[in-house]
Amino acid sequence: MLEEYSVADVLLSDGRYRPPSTRVARYQIIIASTLGLFALMVFSLLRIKYPKIYVANLNHTNFNYLHSSSRRHLPKIPAKSLFGWIPIVYKINESQVLEHAGLDAVVFLGFFKMCIKILTVCLIFAIVVISPIRYKFTGRLDQDYPDDDDDNNGTTIKMIKRIILLGTEIPTEGEGATYKAYLWTYTIFTYVFTLVTAYFLFSQTNKIINMRQKYLGGQNSITDRTVKVSGIPAFLRDEVTLTRHIEGLGIGEIDSVLIVREWQNLNKLCKLRNRVLRKLEQYWIEYFHQNGIMNKSQILSASFQPQPTATLGLENGYRDEEGGEDATPTSSNEEDRQSQASTLMDQISEIIEDANHPSLGLVDEAVSRPKINKGLFGIFGAKVDAINYYAEQLEVIDKEIVRARTREYPATSTAFLTMKSVAQAQMLAQAVLDPKVNHLITSLAPAPHDIRWDNLCLTRKERNTRIFTVTMAIGLVSILMIYPVRFLASFLNIKSISKIWPSLGNALRKSKWATTLITGLLPTYVFTIFNIIIPFFYVWISGKQGFTSHSDEELASVAKNFFYIFVNLFLVFTTFGTASLSDTTKIAYELAQSLRDLSLFYVDFIILQGLGIFPFKLLLLGNLIRFPIESLFWCKTPRDYLALYKPPVFNFGLQLPQPILIFIITLVYSVMSSKILSAGLIYFIIGYFVSKYQLLYACVHPPHSTGKVWPLAFRRIILGLLIFQLTMAGALALQEAFTCATFLAPLPILTLYFLWNFQYQYIPLSMFIALRAIENQEVSPDNDLENNGGDNNNKTLDERRELNTKYEYPNLVRDLDGPLIAIDGQDVLTINKDGQTVRKFQDFSEWYS
Structure with a gap:
């Protein structure tokens, strides 16, 4: 004590109080x-x-996420060893x-x-x-x-x-x-x-x-060949005119040009679409649950099926289930899991496609469908079918987005110029292009997935x-x-x-x-x-x-x-x-x-x-x-x-x-x-x-x-x-x-x-x-669009991230898919505007990049 x-x-002697001792x-x-x-x-x-929380690429959604897919060949960490991860990380x-x-x-x-x-x-x-x-x-x-x-x-x-x-x-x-x-x-x-x-x-x-x-000198990704130009005067804010002007300076040949425009209205429409789409997906899941077709965990289970290491290419041996396993599953277990997920997708598809009316899904009076009030805060107003209500809203928004994509928008003073080679891009990024202050200021472009398009359009x-x-x-x-x-x-x-x-x-x-x-x-x-x-x-x-x-x-x-x-x-x-x-x-x-x-x-x-x-x-x-x-x-x-x-x-x-x-x-x-x-x-x-x-x-x-x-x-x-x-x-x-x-x-x-x-x-x-650090590489213009698995093994992390990417405003090209109601691996099941199910491959990385 x-x-x-x-x-x-x-x-102390000077009247101050001694601070606490080394105790x-x-x-x-x-x-x-x-x-x-x-x-x-x-x-x-x-x-x-809970390995799904603590391993960035464990389940197939994390595994295919743009910034964690590179982890698949990391050294193996024992799944059941309490401290076995320490020496692995150390080495x-x-x-x-x-x-x-x-x-x-x-x-x-x-x-x-x-x-x-x-x-x-x-x-x-x-x-x-x-x-x-x-x-x-x-x-x-x-x-x-x-x-x-x-x-x-x-x-x-x-x-x-x-x-x-x-x-x-x-x-x-x-x-x-x-x-x-x-x-x-x-x-x-x-x-x-x-x-x-x-x-x-x-x-x-x-x-x-x-x-x-x-590291960067050996790359030839689209980011390494792209330059961001700001301070573009009004008379150059056109793709053809800007290309001729830059190429006329003798720095190099331009492969592609993207002039950033004031896409704020299109951006607002897309944000509104996302809110409506989420509401519609919620009511579809609620609809399945209310009618005993499937509970929430079954509908979502396809997202979290144990993924076989052989299929995923994992070396660490993790399985996406609580507790994890360090052994590769047998082929029979793999087939059972794939069969279970496919059966789930097929069951949902049959239920919807066998409906009496394609636009309404199941319209039998005995079937319970979620209802909402159309008035303020969902409390006042007449009751309506929630799925139909939001499906109609989504259809109207989609039509408006399609029209908005065809409109001409005022150009901003910013553009992305993709050159034919990395050396040309480096020279252009360091060059002083215009004698006027704040005109044609060049800098190396951020990667496509790194751009904040909302701010760029300001x-x-x-x-x-x-x-x-x-x-x-x-x-x-x-x-x-x-x-x-x-x-x-x-x-x-x-x-x-x-x-x-x-x-x-x-x-x-x-x-x-x-x-x-x-x-x-x-x-x-x-x-x-x-x-x-x-x-x-x-x-x-x-x-x-x-x-x-x-x-x-x-x-x-x-x-x-x-x-x-x-x-x-x-x-x-x-x-x-x-x-x-x-x-x-x-x-x-x-x-x-x-x-x-x-x-x-x-x-x-x-x-x-x-x-x-x-x-x-x-x-x-x-x-x-x-x-x-x-x-x-x-x-x-x-x-x-x-x-x-x-x-x-x-x-x-x-x-x-x-x-x-x-x-x-x-x-x-x-x-x-x-x-x-x-x-x-x-x-x-x-x-x-x-x-x-x-x-x-x-x-x-x-x-x-x-x-x-x-x-x-x-x-x-x-x-x-x-x-x-x-x-x-x-x-x-x-x-x-x-x-x-x-x-x-x-x-x-x-x-x-x-x-x-x-x-x-x-x-x-x-x-x-x-x-001098840039390697001489013979690269075709379509280099970034190639998708050869053997070649990918020799690419750097940045090149793998930027494969199949280009500088384009996402809201101009993104698919207007219907509500997502089930997932099987990288396949998703959506419902189109006609009430029919559509199964398609989905690259999840674009959702969160």
Whole structure:
């Protein structure tokens, strides 16, 4: 039981209150480890019991989903082994990640690997050199508060330290010149850690660029040959005129042109059609259920029949049934399943086609058909047959869509030009085509599946309005969030708590347990909650800003979320934690003190994130919670269940900003605290493994940015280096080691040179493909339409994704199928406007791409 203690036990000589001791870190390790082990065990059990939720390509809908079909040849994971997935994931190398998850996944995981290398080197230096030197001169291993020896086990720790240092006596901090002498170690290792970080940073950059050039240079997909042109003047907004103008510049030959038009009205019609179609499908399923023809689970069962591995080409041996099996089914079982599904489809078809009236389905008076009220909210008005009502609405909408597709729409200033070769597209994308500002601006086109067509059709005025509105909203939220963060920072020490809540402050002075809980553990958990909730807002609002591609939207969300957590949850949190703004002469001193006093808070925070929170990400809690809720209350049709089983998306905007911030925090404290270095290293090791599993087996990453997230990470690490150097200079100056601090002056200049060098030498290779890297390939114009299975095995992930795709507005070409009432593999059963069933092959990837 923790004993009580008095004010004198926690009051420092300068009147400040000592923050919680290292015992908090031990409590945090215990709590976080318990949470992490619990999450790991639960995940391992749920993965076996519900593989359809935790394997991105298990059932045939996920298997054929555009962004998860590449997972079919991943190394086999034992279906019934509790922890058998761990060594399998560990052994997967970088080339396999590139093949199955794409370049973006390699870049993301490469960031974690780079951080592990940097922190490992820094930790070795800290343990072998910095901490022993600091201890020899100060009697402390780390320069933070509280002291390393301030807990009940201080005597034992001191004995261990003496053994490590061969019996050296523990000095005091008041030894004058000898105490200051060791500060040269800070200067030296600020240089060392800066150079170590820069070395691995540029090494990883070169690796990514070489991989990117080789990977993209060997492709010849439609995306690699297409350029987006914006700022097209009015007299060029015609396919023929634009083609002649561009080809007249002598850059290359154009294969096809798509000028984006103002298709908003057509888009509204299609959205209305989707709502009506879903209603119609709901009432068809309700109709079957009411008449005992089939219950909902039978109607939908064809979607979830166990799929044989031989048919699906799976190597991992999963079967789409609870518990899963690791063995390939026998041919007789396969035939039974196919026969069962076919019988189901045939039964439904016969029931409908044998009806008395083809347009009404079953019209026997004894047959119960769903009814609705035509009036407001479905409550008022006359009762009508629901199926007939929505079928008639669907027919009217379809006729209107057919007419709308033939209309001429005003052209926008954006177009997609597909060139004959990749080299021509690369040259065109980097060329300055027009002497006028904002005219004929070229850039590499996003992949067809990556385009946000709704936003692309917006006029310039509409897009600018969205940008302005979102920017204002982000600024307002960022300002408002300062207040809860400042309030949270007040709970870091008893002195701040006493100002806003005197009775609580008095109670905390009397209880170690309460002090540990309130000032040591509580802030880290509240801080974590902020980090989990707020980023979703920035991802959501980025989607409203009008970006023309999902990849641009994702990169913007990375930038927004990092700005939020860096400013609000790092700078503001640190500033208001201990800084007194009433006396401007003490601001620098208080800020330096706050960084030192907050060191154990950040230890606790990083431990919680690494040991406790990262394993919980394996559970995909959002998907796990959504699954039973939607299956009970939302999923009423086969189409709903297809959406339910869509793999969760791995969003860089949610997953990347916090690791960058934690790396910066670890770097800032690298010279002063080996505890934070150790916690940061553990964080990135666990984070790398969890992210690797999710990117390969559990989630998909639809955006197609070809590794362009790396420049964002690079620039923010450079920012971290600058903060690290300024922090070290301030810490040295406040200890009156002015000469040591002065010798750090060249470091920010050197760091800015690193940034300049990256911007001018590396950015072009991070955005474009060098002409020498492009392989000479004889490609026919119909290359993207070929669909040869043997050739597909040699294609990259991006080429397989973009097979049979072209740049065209989906709502102009999408089939206007009737209500979907049953699924068998990739065959779907729909009802046309005449009441007849139609069985056809359906590529489900186009529904959710």
